[in-house]
Amino acid sequence: MVWQSLTVTTQNEAVDAVSNILMEAGAAGLQIADAADRKNYLPADQTVLLDWTSVDFPTEGAQVTGYFPDTVKLADLLPTIRQRVQTLANFGLDNQPATVELNTVTDTDWATEWEKYYHPVQVSRHLTVVPKWEHYQASRRDEVVITLDPGLAFGTGTHPTTKLMLQALEVVMRGGERVIDVGTGSGVLAIAASLMGAKHVLGTDLDAVAVRSAKGNVALNPQVGSIEIQVSDLLADVTEQANDLVVANMLAEVLLPLIPQVKSVLALGGWFLLSGIYYDKVATIKAALQAEGYQLVEQLQMDEWYGLIAQRQPAKQEG
Numbered sequence: 001m002v003w004q005s006l007t008v009t010t011q012n013e014a015v016d017a018v019s020n021i022l023m024e025a026g027a028a029g030l031q032i033a034d035a036a037d038r039k040n041y042l043p044a045d046q047t048v049l050l051d052w053t054s055v056d057f058p059t060e061g062a063q064v065t066g067y068f069p070d071t072v073k074l075a076d077l078l079p080t081i082r083q084r085v086q087t088l089a090n091f092g093l094d095n096q097p098a099t100v101e102l103n104t105v106t107d108t109d110w111a112t113e114w115e116k117y118y119h120p121v122q123v124s125r126h127l128t129v130v131p132k133w134e135h136y137q138a139s140r141r142d143e144v145v146i147t148l149d150p151g152l153a154f155g156t157g158t159h160p161t162t163k164l165m166l167q168a169l170e171v172v173m174r175g176g177e178r179v180i181d182v183g184t185g186s187g188v189l190a191i192a193a194s195l196m197g198a199k200h201v202l203g204t205d206l207d208a209v210a211v212r213s214a215k216g217n218v219a220l221n222p223q224v225g226s227i228e229i230q231v232s233d234l235l236a237d238v239t240e241q242a243n244d245l246v247v248a249n250m251l252a253e254v255l256l257p258l259i260p261q262v263k264s265v266l267a268l269g270g271w272f273l274l275s276g277i278y279y280d281k282v283a284t285i286k287a288a289l290q291a292e293g294y295q296l297v298e299q300l301q302m303d304e305w306y307g308l309i310a311q312r313q314p315a316k317q318e319g
């Protein structure tokens with residue numbers, strides 16, 4: 001199928017408004033290349049699956065590209081689109097240079113264009129994450145490969161918050177555990193826990209898109225053991241009790257209501273691994289864990305992100 005693409009060159013603060021204009025004109029998809037994203041992303045993680053050196057990315061300003069099926073009469077719409085982009089300046093938005101350029105692309109260009117930016121990456125001592133379209137042969141004897149479709153859900157394994165939990169799993173797991181991964185996203189931690197020898201893993205997520213993505217990724221790794229993925233708001237719909245390990249990579253605001261819930265699913269002496277904690281929230285999360293009777297065993301850090309390894313206090317010995 002032949003698609004038409006239309007690229008607006010503008011500034012970061014006009015990206016949302018331009019995106020709306022293109023969607024209203026009938027774009028079936030958008031691609032945003034924003035210099036601000038590059039600046040925000042680079043300090044967070046230099047060893048990423050996404051290879052920035054191969055990305056044709058603006059160093060200043062932003063480009064919003066809309067992809068339109070050839071049924072949309074884009075040439076007729078062009079003057080209106082141009083005029084609407086120009087008028088954004090009247091709303092106080094810096095939209096310059098506000099140029100609008102029309103191109104033709106094929107379906108394959110659009111569908112697979114982003115794939116070339118993702119490559120296999122070693123994300124922890126043992127784990128390598130490989131995008132599903134790459135052919136990859138493990139080269140180290142103890143290397144464990146996870147195949148992932150880095151689609152819409154969070155969790156390619158390369159973000160510091162995910163890496164901290166992959167490392168924490170490697171620290172505490174010995175094999176045979178029953179594990180719950182709260183906020184599973186792409187399912188990367190659930191798959192990793194299974195490959196580290198968990199007897200059973202339950203991954204949950206509030207977001208139906210994440211649940212679909214995690215199920216798809218589990219299917220891409222037939223070497224995993226028993227993994228179940230379900231929708232749940234935190235642990236609301238989880239009935240499995242006395243698990244050996246709960247892992248959760250979520251922002252502190254979401255971890256705080258989770259912390260008091262975990263006792264209902266975690267055995268005495270069980271591990272509680274937490275990530276997604278920005279540096280200014282560490283003290284609050286530690287205090288919440290201590291108030292619930294957890295012992296803090298280890299603190300991990302990568303950039304401004306923290307991970308915690310906590311243990312539910314074993315029952316006190318009599319006598």
Ligand SMILES: C[S@@+](CC[C@H](N)C(=O)[O-])C[C@H]1O[C@@H](n2cnc3c(N)ncnc32)[C@H](O)[C@@H]1O
Pocket residue numbers: 153154155156157161162165182183184185186187188189204205206207210232233234249250251254276
């Ligand atoms: C930072 S991502 C972590 C993904 C993956 N576990 C990882 O470590 O890369 C957080 C995930 O938590 C999910 N989430 C947010 N709030 C939630 C809630 N109340 N209950 C369950 N999942 C939630 C989000 O949809 C998202 O997929």
